[in-house]
């Protein structure tokens with residue numbers, strides 16, 4: 001396997017009479033969130049010559065990054081506001097951008113479709129325009145999604161990047177828009193955009209609205225006697241391809257270091273479980289006796305039936321493959337909730 005490695009090493013500069021290499025600046029939009037906080041941690045632990053910057057909003061909860069606040073630089077920024085994004089990009093002048101901030105919960109996108117499109121698509125346009133305005137030569141990874149594939153036929157799995165996109169929610173449409181904007185800004189202006197279509201990912205700090213975290217939290221609450229032993233669920237027939245978030249953020253780094261600008265890559269595990277199977281795995285990790293009950297309000301107007309990704313293109317380009325077994329991810333997630341409820 002051979003791949004080119006993009007170097008972010010900067011020229012030497014003189015600081016107080018001493019020659020030093022200026023550090024490359026990596027900016028993470030959404031650093032206070034789930035993947036953002038894990039990515040910041042990964043860079044701090046593995047890339048000593050990179051400074052980590054991250055955007056937050058006034059109402060962002062900081063608990064995921066409290067332990068690293070002294071090691072990163074945070075900048076307030078509202079992605080929907082072009083002025084705010086412009087000021088932030090001018091202040092940071094990043095060499096690398098990981099664009100992870102988004103309205104990322106599918107059901108919210110039915111309640112707030114316009115807001116979802118605004119944050120995800122216009123937010124990204126504001127970012128791209130600011131990078132162009134200041135003439136920055138930076139590499140930009142954008143977090144697209146397997147939800148873009150949407151309605152997938154049984155003979156189309158495992159899904160490659162060439163599969164038709166048939167989005168089934170406003171969220172999925174917003175991600176198709178982000179994806180194609182990434183392609184278009186690359187073609188029109190040569191912006192070095194690398195698109196990652198990440199399949200479901202989970203692990204400690206996963207927001208409690210998402211299925212793995214929601215079920216794990218309910219189990220932890222039942223174990224502590226804080227909740228009657230009934231676990232509420234939605235559609236258990238859907239199938240998803242889960243990767244550990246810690247494997248995913250390593251993939252994001254490799255995407256900017258070894259990925260080809262303009263290209264799109266699936267990031268997936270290459271295995272799929274029904275939500276029912278995932279639930280059974282979680283239940284096996286608990287001694288509690290739990291009844292399962294369907295909650296109609298958790299059903300969606302249309303749900304993606306199956307996601308199973310082919311990550312061969314990304315593997316060939318970067319050498320990445322997932323390393324953390326799903327059982328370990330679920331154990332860590334359940335322990336995370338046991339320590340919090």
Ligand code: GDD
Pocket residue numbers: 104105106144145146147198199200201209210211212214232233234235236238239240275298300303304307
């Ligand atoms: N959230 C939730 N809660 N989902 C449930 C529940 C429940 O109680 N019961 C069943 N499900 C089913 C959903 O209907 C869906 O089929 C599946 O579990 C996964 O739901 P989520 O965890 O909410 O994730 P998602 O697949 O809709 O979207 C996630 O993955 C995308 C990548 O494929 C999100 O992380 C997106 O941001 C991401 O792009």
